Amino acid sequence: MIRVAIADDHRMLLEGLANALSAVxxxxxxxxxxxxxxxLDKLENxxxxxxxxxxxxxxxxxxxxxxxxxGRLPAVVVTMHTDDDRRQQAAAAGAAAFLSKxxxxxxxxxxxxxxxxxxxxxxxxxxxxxxxxxGSPVLDAGAAALTNRExxxxxxxxxxxxxxxxxxxxxxxxxxxxxxxxxSIYEKLGVADRAxxxxxxIRLGFTGD
Amino acid sequence: MIRVAIADDHRMLLEGLANALSAVxxxxxxxxxxxxxxxLDKLENxxxxxxxxxxxxxxxxxxxxxxxxxGRLPAVVVTMHTDDDRRQQAAAAGAAAFLSKxxxxxxxxxxxxxxxxxxxxxxxxxxxxxxxxxGSPVLDAGAAALTNRExxxxxxxxxxxxxxxxxxxxxxxxxxxxxxxxxSIYEKLGVADRAxxxxxxIRLGFTGD
DNA sequence: TCTGATATGGACCTGCCGACCTATATCAGT
DNA sequence: ACTGATATAGGTCGGCAGGTCCATATCAGA
Numbered sequence: 001m002i003r004v005a006i007a008d009d010h011r012m013l014l015e016g017l018a019n020a021l022s023a024v025x026x027x028x029x030x031x032x033x034x035x036x037x038x039x040l041d042k043l044e045n046x047x048x049x050x051x052x053x054x055x056x057x058x059x060x061x062x063x064x065x066x067x068x069x070x071g072r073l074p075a076v077v078v079t080m081h082t083d084d085d086r087r088q089q090a091a092a093a094g095a096a097a098f099l100s101k102x103x104x105x106x107x108x109x110x111x112x113x114x115x116x117x118x119x120x121x122x123x124x125x126x127x128x129x130x131x132x133x134x135g136s137p138v139l140d141a142g143a144a145a146l147t148n149r150e151x152x153x154x155x156x157x158x159x160x161x162x163x164x165x166x167x168x169x170x171x172x173x174x175x176x177x178x179x180x181x182x183x184s185i186y187e188k189l190g191v192a193d194r195a196x197x198x199x200x201x202i203r204l205g206f207t208g209d
Numbered sequence: 210m211i212r213v214a215i216a217d218d219h220r221m222l223l224e225g226l227a228n229a230l231s232a233v234x235x236x237x238x239x240x241x242x243x244x245x246x247x248x249l250d251k252l253e254n255x256x257x258x259x260x261x262x263x264x265x266x267x268x269x270x271x272x273x274x275x276x277x278x279x280g281r282l283p284a285v286v287v288t289m290h291t292d293d294d295r296r297q298q299a300a301a302a303g304a305a306a307f308l309s310k311x312x313x314x315x316x317x318x319x320x321x322x323x324x325x326x327x328x329x330x331x332x333x334x335x336x337x338x339x340x341x342x343x344g345s346p347v348l349d350a351g352a353a354a355l356t357n358r359e360x361x362x363x364x365x366x367x368x369x370x371x372x373x374x375x376x377x378x379x380x381x382x383x384x385x386x387x388x389x390x391x392x393s394i395y396e397k398l399g400v401a402d403r404a405x406x407x408x409x410x411i412r413l414g415f416t417g418d
Numbered sequence: 419t420c421t422g423a424t425a426t427g428g429a430c431c432t433g434c435c436g437a438c439c440t441a442t443a444t445c446a447g448t
Numbered sequence: 449a450c451t452g453a454t455a456t457a458g459g460t461c462g463g464c465a466g467g468t469c470c471a472t473a474t475c476a477g478a
Contacts, residue, residue: 010310012287012317016225019232078221080289101219108221147424162404164464176427183466193466194404195371202411356454373434385457392436402436 002116005031005048007039007065008078009057013101017052023205024109036060040068050116051075052108053095055086066093074115076108090122097121110134145188151206153181158201162194211325214240214257216248216274217287218266222310226261232414233318245269249277259325260284261317262304264295275302283324285317299331306330319343354397360415362390367410371403 004027008014011034018029031046033039037060039053051073053062060068066075077095079086090098096115099108107126113134114121121130146154153167161167168175186192189200201207213236217223220243227238240255242248246269248262260282264271275284286304288295299307305324308317316335322343323330330339355363362376370376377384395401398409410416 010222010289011313012226012229012310013219013222015314016227016229017221018225018229020221020225020228023228023232080219101221104220105224149425157404158408160400160405160408162402173425174427176429177425179466180426180428183468186466191369193371194402195366195407196369198404198407199367199369199411202408358455382455383457385459386455388436389456392438395436 001028002026002112003028003030003047003049004052004112005029005033005039005043005046005050005073006052007033007036007057007062008054009034010054013054020105021052021109021112024105027109027112036062036065036068039065043069043073048073050112052112053077055079055090063089063093066090066095070094074118076111076115078103078108087122095122097126099126107131146185150181150185150188153178154185154197154201154204155206157194157198158206160198162198210237211235211321212237212239212256212258213261213321214238214242214248214252214255214259214282215261216242216245216266216271217263218243219263222263229314230261230318230321233314236318236321245271245274245277248274252278252282257282259321261321262286264288264299272298272302275299275304279303283327285320285324287312287317296331304331306335308335316340355394359390359394359397362387363394363406363410363413364415366403366407367415369407371407 004021006014006018006021006029008017014032014034018032021027022029030048031039031042033042035057040060051066051069053065053075055062055077056079062077066077069075071094074096075094076097076099077090078099078101080101082098082100087098096119097111098121099111103126110131111121111126114126114130117134119130124130149171152171156167156170161170164175164178167178171178182194182197185197189197191197191200213230215223215227215230215238217226223241223243227241230236231238239257240248240251242251244266249269260278262271262274262284264286265288271286275286278284280303283305284303285306285308286299287308287310289310291307291309296307305328306320307330308320312335319340320330320335320343323335323339326343328339333339358380361380365376365379370379373384373387376387380387391403391406394406398406400406400409
């Protein structure tokens with residue numbers, strides 16, 4: 001899981017974005033702040049790996065906060081207004097990426113993964129190459145190894161279908177096979193039972209929509 | 210579930226807000242749009258009950274879209290700039306509430322519930338009375354009846370703590386009591402086992418943060 | 419062609435889960 | 449003072465869950 005800290009003075013964007021990013025399988029939001037000072041304070045104990053930060057904030061703005069951090073964390077700067085002035089200011093403050101708030105969420109997620117990997121997108125932006133390298137979340141090692149059938153089963157679990165017989169009927173297989181698949185899932189995800197597998201299913205986004 | 214449609218030209222806010230509102234127990238987002246025209250198009254088939262709409266959008270802006278809708282749906286207008294001009298324009302266009310994007314998410318949720326109930330907050334804003342009446346989501350009948358201890362247990366379940374003994378240790382009670390509480394939870398939520406209870410715990414927002 | 423992964427199915431067994439019933443102490447509300 | 453809800457704990461019991469084996473058929477890839 002990539003631990004992200006977010007700062008934005010607009011609570012709707014802040015909380016909305018925090019929620020959306022946490023919903024991305026490989027990201028988790030460990031701190032949120034409505035200005036630069038609060039961000040610096042919270043970073044003390046938050047153990048974040050990447051910053052997503054708005055330029056425009058009352059009190060200490062994003063660029064000042066970035067300068068104070070002096071590159072301790074890679075940062076993705078987001079802004080309402082993507083003019084060249086701001087881009088250059090962001091670059092000078094040590095940002096590793098620069099995005100419009102109008103950018104699609106997957107691009108933000110890709111930028112977060114890219115800058116954590118040390119890439120600098122401040123000039124190039126998020127292009128196709130970045131999306132190709134970082135577009136799809138790197139799921140947990142175990143989750144990546146799940147087979148199609150296991151994912152089908154896991155999705156049902158995440159939707160609350162827990163009984164062996166019920167699962168067997170829905171997948172048109174015997175209850176014995178269901179138990180075999182479940183055993184594989186438990187091993188791959190490192191969980192012990194259906195309840196934990198269901199929680200993981202939801203966390204990994206196997207919700208069937 | 211209250212079916213909400215959202216329009217905002219900034220995808221981060223749009224998708225983030227959609228995600229955050231869907232995470233609220235009694236709300237679900239059935240349509241999103243990046244301008245007024247797309248909103249009108251999507252509303253044809255979306256069966257939404259309430260609108261959350263940004264004023265500033267390229268193409269057809271929020272106020273124009275509201276005028277076109279002519280009050281068919283109650284609408285909460287959100288904006289970056291909450292000056293009186295905009296508030297009056299929103300009122301004229303038929304909005305039932307007017308909020309800053311800096312407003313906390315619970316206030317937006319409360320406003321959505323209030324305008325669905327026919328209240329007009331365009332002048333008064335979201336005050337304490339509104340929060341008192343509409344602040345807490347109306348959870349499922351069963352979930353509302355959960356006791357504090359049951360919620361503690363359910364929260365642990367939603368975080369993947371599934372073994373009886375583990376639950377007992379964490380709550381400093383005997384395993385027998387854990388099983389008693391679980392039985393109550395199953396009955397109140399209408400579920401059959403831990404896996405289903407865990408899924409419900411997450412759906413209801415008992416995630417422990 | 420041979421191997422490995424996938425999907426299916428089975429037997430067996432230990433043990434925990436869930437159902438049902440009972441019991442006590444506390445506390446808030448009447 | 450009495451009642452009801454809550455939180456605690458115990459007993460019993462049938463059954464399913466999860467672990468550990470094993471077996472077969474298919475299919476893609478080396």
